Amino acid sequence: MKAALRVIYPPQCLGCGAGVDGDGALCPSCWRDCEFVGGCACARCGVPLPGGGSDSGADAAGLLCDDCLIVTRPWHAGRAAVVYDGVGRRLVLALKHGDRLDLGRPLGGWVAQAAAPLIRPEMIVAPIPLHPRRLLRRKFNQAALLSAQVSRQHGLQHAPTLLARTRATLPQDHRSRAERFANLAEAMAVTPAHAAMLAGRPVLLVDDVMASGATMAAATHALLAAGAASVSVVVLARAVRETGGRNGTMEIGGAIS
Structure with missing residues (x-):
């Protein structure tokens, strides 16, 4: 058959x-045309770093990009599957805005592979949430499609409603780094029904794209305040600077943060 x-x-x-x-x-x-992130990458945010593709062991474990040396990241470690450019960008947009729900499984597999170094016992896998109004318009949360595959492939508990948006935020497009962080400040909270299971456990946050890291920071602050032991992050695609090499993020459109 x-x-x-x-x-x-x-x-x-x-x-x-x-x-x-x-x-x-x-x-x-x-x-x-699809740049997978492997080898030398920032241990905190997952952005590719100069230095070749073979330096992926202990020597690369503590490497940080310029942004992560300057900006305090509240999460413990981060990884990304691909660079947000070329085919990687087209796949993200197809999943997010093109109703290509069929991409959730294979792209989620890429995310699960990227997340492998972050996996810990008793870890909870949770997606970045959408505001209810946006979820109503889109009908699905693309981050939850990815996180479901991550939890399945690593045998971890999936909590798709662990976090909730406490207020609607303005689009992040074309905003400066400071404006992005201000826009997302205190915009998320742990769902009260899930607070008890969170206490003392590590969490893996999953999203489709990371640019400035403002969204991940807001979610991480909410999780730590509610009692999570630690937070790590993984994304399908990591945005990089258009100029100045691959050692930081770039401010790009497409409602990402």
Whole structure:
């Protein structure tokens, strides 16, 4: 039956729809245009760093980007699957705004792989929440689609409603770093029904994109205030500067933060 379905519906590239050998794969062209984050990357926010792709062991474990040396990150460690550019950017936008819910499983697998060094016993996996009005318009939370795959692949508890937006925030597009952090300040809280299970446990926060880190910071502050032992973060895509190398974030549009 499965073989028959493959004849009728052959596997297609996630990026362009071209024929590929297996489900959830990229064609050679899209593969070349999708920059996976591996090797030398910031241990705090996951942004790629100069220095080659082989320096991924203990020597790279403590490396921080320029931004993380300046900006205090309340979370413990962070990782990213791909760079927010080229095919990586197109896939994020297709999942987020193109109703491509079918991308949740394969892209969530990428996120789960990136998150592997962050996994701890008894860890709770939770997505960055949407405000109820935005969720009503979009019908789904793309971060929750990703976090569901992370929890499944690592055998961890998934808490899709652990956090809630306490107020609607303005779009982050074209805002400065300071404005982004001010916009998200105290915009999230732990859902009261989940507060008891959170006490003393590590949490892995999942989102689709990170630019300034303002959203992750707001969520982390809420979790730590409610009793989480520690917070780590992982995203599908990490935004990088357009100029000045890959050692910090860039301010970009697309309602990301």
